[in-house]
Amino acid sequence: RKEVEQDPGPFNVPEGATVAFNCTYSNSASQSFFWYRQDCRKEPKLLMSVYSSGNEDGRFTAQLNRASQYISLLIRDSKLSDSATYLCVVNTRGYSTLTFGKGTMLLVSP
Amino acid sequence: DTGVSQDPRHKITKRGQNVTFRCDPISEHNRLYWYRQTLGQGPEFLTYFQNEAQLEKSRLLSDRFSAERPKGSFSTLEIQRTEQGDSAMYLCASSLFGDRETQYFGPGTRLLVL
Numbered sequence: 724r725k726e727v728e729q730d731p732g733p734f735n736v737p738e739g740a741t742v743a744f745n746c747t748y749s750n751s752a753s754q755s756f757f758w759y760r761q762d763c764r765k766e767p768k769l770l771m772s773v774y775s776s777g778n779e780d781g782r783f784t785a786q787l788n789r790a791s792q793y794i795s796l797l798i799r800d801s802k803l804s805d806s807a808t809y810l811c812v813v814n815t816r817g818y819s820t821l822t823f824g825k826g827t828m829l830l831v832s833p
Numbered sequence: 834d835t836g837v838s839q840d841p842r843h844k845i846t847k848r849g850q851n852v853t854f855r856c857d858p859i860s861e862h863n864r865l866y867w868y869r870q871t872l873g874q875g876p877e878f879l880t881y882f883q884n885e886a887q888l889e890k891s892r893l894l895s896d897r898f899s900a901e902r903p904k905g906s907f908s909t910l911e912i913q914r915t916e917q918g919d920s921a922m923y924l925c926a927s928s929l930f931g932d933r934e935t936q937y938f939g940p941g942t943r944l945l946v947l
Contacts, residue, residue, distance in 0.1 A: 823876045
């Protein structure tokens, strides 16, 4: 099992749609979880941290299920500008070493 | 701009040459990380420093790769005797110890080995 697994997509959705991404991780001792966004040929940028109780930031909601070892990201009311690759990130080897999934590509169309 | 900066942004070199990349972290950040990213993959961790100490280097891809952070500020990543397989984006990130280790990335150095 890979350390961090994501469906690579692409997810093609119309503007205004709700879309959800899931990610699974293999190390049950992982402590920190994040979603990063990466635009084509740009660096990853932190979208949001994922907390055990779940958290929301505007149109974005992140959930963590430790028992099943998966993380989700929900995007409501998709915008064209949401088109990007969404990277699931987990610390799997220690507090400071992050492991990235391959990313899920989202394409929002008019 | 107070973000992470990297130099150069692009590098084209011939196989067998040595290359060195520089990263300047966010000024108050004491941790600095190097990653490599190839097409269709997420960033792959290589090494990291806390201040000037290199705390993890077992993930460096081979002994041709080395990194330094001599004064605990900027860092360099060197690749000796480059190979075509080294072509990738090399990303630097920094974080503040204790801040949930949230890492902020620089724009990357894109390396092409001919």
